[in-house]
Amino acid sequence: MAIVAVLTANFFAGCATVDQKFGDQEWYQKSKSVSAKAVEVTSTTASKAYGRMQKYLAEKDVLKTFQDAGEHSEIAVLGVLHKSGIASTAAPPTATPKQPKKHPLQPAPLTTVPEQYAGSLRWPLDAYIVSSEFGERWGKLHKGMDMAADVGEPVYAIADGDVIYAGDGLRGYGNVIILRHDRKTSSLYAHNNELKVKQGDHVTQGTLIALLGSTGHSTGPHVHFEIRDGDTAVNPRAVLPKPKVADALQPPARAATAANWQPSTPAVAP
Numbered sequence: 001m002a003i004v005a006v007l008t009a010n011f012f013a014g015c016a017t018v019d020q021k022f023g024d025q026e027w028y029q030k031s032k033s034v035s036a037k038a039v040e041v042t043s044t045t046a047s048k049a050y051g052r053m054q055k056y057l058a059e060k061d062v063l064k065t066f067q068d069a070g071e072h073s074e075i076a077v078l079g080v081l082h083k084s085g086i087a088s089t090a091a092p093p094t095a096t097p098k099q100p101k102k103h104p105l106q107p108a109p110l111t112t113v114p115e116q117y118a119g120s121l122r123w124p125l126d127a128y129i130v131s132s133e134f135g136e137r138w139g140k141l142h143k144g145m146d147m148a149a150d151v152g153e154p155v156y157a158i159a160d161g162d163v164i165y166a167g168d169g170l171r172g173y174g175n176v177i178i179l180r181h182d183r184k185t186s187s188l189y190a191h192n193n194e195l196k197v198k199q200g201d202h203v204t205q206g207t208l209i210a211l212l213g214s215t216g217h218s219t220g221p222h223v224h225f226e227i228r229d230g231d232t233a234v235n236p237r238a239v240l241p242k243p244k245v246a247d248a249l250q251p252p253a254r255a256a257t258a259a260n261w262q263p264s265t266p267a268v269a270p
């Protein structure tokens, strides 16, 4: 019992000791306050998404009916991919590429794009109900996954990349974004209510790119989401991390708080 009491006392004394040691130093005050703010923002976003997820789960019978209402133009998408040099049939970039004219609406030239994206991927939505899986549908291949939610649900970039298309000119897709992540990989987000980025923009993972909607061939608010390797659409579930939807059935994990936060050694001595 005595040992437990000593350990417990030491544990609770830990933060106070750090405060006493560094408490009057500016870098410590500053990083402690930044850390507390970051935790606050993260936990607010997470708990709001958790709230929306509860709502979607309660309405899931209706949400499951929100899908594509017809064919999308495959030719139009391939046209965008080929134009950006991403398709499997694209010629390899030459050693001394001609410098294209700088134009704000043109994405970066392919030679500046990584050969293979090195980071991890994230899901395009924080809260949703999958209403139609990738695979055989209507006797054809459904090249994406349909994810239903309310109009205005934020849609995020799954990885760093360039916006190679942002508009409503691809038949069936409505307001659609196409991102290029490396020389072969692209992702597509269709039927949005509103687009938040434009062609030529560079985005990082988690950038808000659109607000979900029901434009184009659609039976109700959802994102038709595709990932492609060259010309070929792949099953998003095969490449995305395990979905967080299951987590939404549980209360969000207790976030770190300023009280249990520990400072790391500052890079530059104050």
Ligand SMILES: [Zn+2]
Pocket (backbone or CB within 6 Å): 067, 068, 132, 142, 144, 145, 146, 223, 224, 225
């Ligand atoms: Zn779809």
